Amino acid sequence: MDHFQYRDGQLYCENLSVAALAEKFGTPLYIYSQATIVGVLKSLQTAFAELNPLVCYSVKANSNLSILKVMQEAGSGFDVVSGGELYRVQKSGGQPGRTVFAGVGKTDEEIAAGLNAGVLMFNVESEAELDAIVRVAKNLGKVAPVALRVNPDVDPKTHRYISTGKKESKFGMDIDRSLALGQAIVGNPNVSMIGVHMHIGSQITTTEPYAGAAGKAVTLIAQFREMGHPISWFNMGGGFGINYRGNEAKAIEEFAKVIVPVIKPTGCHIAMEPGRVIAGNSGILVSRVLYTKQSGEKRFLIQDAAMNDLIRPALYESFHRIWPVSVPKGFPAPPADYEAEIEGTQHWDVVGPVCESGDFLAKDRSLPALDRGDLIAVFSAGAYGMVMSSNYNTRPRAAEILVDGDTARLARRRETYEDLVEQELAAIGAPGALG
Numbered sequence: 001m002d003h004f005q006y007r008d009g010q011l012y013c014e015n016l017s018v019a020a021l022a023e024k025f026g027t028p029l030y031i032y033s034q035a036t037i038v039g040v041l042k043s044l045q046t047a048f049a050e051l052n053p054l055v056c057y058s059v060k061a062n063s064n065l066s067i068l069k070v071m072q073e074a075g076s077g078f079d080v081v082s083g084g085e086l087y088r089v090q091k092s093g094g095q096p097g098r099t100v101f102a103g104v105g106k107t108d109e110e111i112a113a114g115l116n117a118g119v120l121m122f123n124v125e126s127e128a129e130l131d132a133i134v135r136v137a138k139n140l141g142k143v144a145p146v147a148l149r150v151n152p153d154v155d156p157k158t159h160r161y162i163s164t165g166k167k168e169s170k171f172g173m174d175i176d177r178s179l180a181l182g183q184a185i186v187g188n189p190n191v192s193m194i195g196v197h198m199h200i201g202s203q204i205t206t207t208e209p210y211a212g213a214a215g216k217a218v219t220l221i222a223q224f225r226e227m228g229h230p231i232s233w234f235n236m237g238g239g240f241g242i243n244y245r246g247n248e249a250k251a252i253e254e255f256a257k258v259i260v261p262v263i264k265p266t267g268c269h270i271a272m273e274p275g276r277v278i279a280g281n282s283g284i285l286v287s288r289v290l291y292t293k294q295s296g297e298k299r300f301l302i303q304d305a306a307m308n309d310l311i312r313p314a315l316y317e318s319f320h321r322i323w324p325v326s327v328p329k330g331f332p333a334p335p336a337d338y339e340a341e342i343e344g345t346q347h348w349d350v351v352g353p354v355c356e357s358g359d360f361l362a363k364d365r366s367l368p369a370l371d372r373g374d375l376i377a378v379f380s381a382g383a384y385g386m387v388m389s390s391n392y393n394t395r396p397r398a399a400e401i402l403v404d405g406d407t408a409r410l411a412r413r414r415e416t417y418e419d420l421v422e423q424e425l426a427a428i429g430a431p432g433a434l435g
């Protein structure tokens with residue numbers, strides 16, 4: 001359950017009117033709901049309670065410091081995939097000892113930063129990366145805690161760009177290679193293999209891929225223990241899907257039902273790296289209609305959010321629910337099914353101002369007639385939204401606000417033109433350049 005609800009045809013985030021927030025903070029605007037973020041975290045902690053879970057929120061889904069701080073205060077650990085994300089965790093008050101360091105291309109500097117900070121473990125993606133971790137740990141006189149990232153070769157049945165757990169993926173290693181690597185590091189004084197890691201993809205809406213992965217993990221954990229490795233963690237990665245359209249994703253409790261009984265007999269703690277399921281439906285993107293335009297049979301709704309603000313539709317052909325912030329009389333709020341014909345609506349391509357045909361938020365979408373100045377909400381935009389934004393077309397990045405009950409705080413101010421040229425001014429000897 002998220003906290004973006006219509007009351008009398010007006011969209012609210014928790015107790016605040018979205019229209020009033022857009023008036024105050026401008027558009028395009030990302031709005032996040034703290035109650036939703038914390039609510040999902042609690043359901044994960046409850047559903048997996050039997051395994052004493054450590055939720056390591058996947059920072060890459062939404063790395064705003066205010067969100068990391070909320071997560072940290074609510075008892076979350078973190079999953080980082082770069083030195084920059086580790087830096088953010090530290091800046092927001094997060095504990096490195098509750099942070100796992102993943103990522104397929106860790107540099108020596110990033111490995112050293114992780115070791116010096118004291119991360120819980122590194123998720124190791126290849127033999128060569130383990131060599132690097134051992135070498136850096138030796139130089140620092142440390143023992144690196146690691147988990148091998150294993151591809152269980154299950155098909156997560158998700159978009160090909162976000163599927164990672166199959167044999168032919170660039171991530172992790174297959175089971176045979178992981179067993180050989182496990183054997184090779186027995187007795188190595190600079191590494192301690194304390195876990196097994198599997199992350200099989202993202203936006204996974206069915207439980208079968210997890211059941212398959214967990215089953216394979218149990219066998220592997222036993223094999224590693226036999227070699228003498230003190231495996232005490234099973235890190236199941238992230239990937240829980242969310243409802244972008246309606247009810248397509250299984251509830252967290254359903255995932256727990258197939259995973260908990262399988263892992264329980266191993267005695268392992270479970271770590272998980274959920275990103276999308278926490279942030280996704282905790283955020284919306286609000287934009288304002290600039291123009292409407294008709295070319296032939298096509299109607300275009302040109303509004304002030306673009307692919308530089310939210311690239312998911314262009315990159316993954318993903319679907320986001322879109323509906324007016326103030327619903328015109330006679331229309332449902334919200335519609336029962338955003339993809340069905342809605343009486344009285346017309347079909348619109350919802351597009352932004354960027355000079356690319358790929359710059360769209362939705363195609364052929366049923367919407368009431370809208371005019372210049374009207375506000376629309378793009379739902380499920382909290383994950384992989386702002387973090388993937390850019391300054392393409394020299395567009396300042398949107399502002400982000402975090403709502404908690406009756407209060408809204410600016411979590412990131414809207415960028416200015418000065419922000420955008422700052423790194424370049426010195427090169428042209430411009431007056432006012434810092435360098």
Ligand SMILES: *Cc1c(COP(=O)(O)O)cnc(C)c1O
Nearest residue numbers: 058102202238239273274275276
């Ligand atoms: C992206 C990623 C996650 C988070 O995935 P979600 O689908 O957002 O839950 C977790 N772990 C790793 C290793 C990742 O790369």
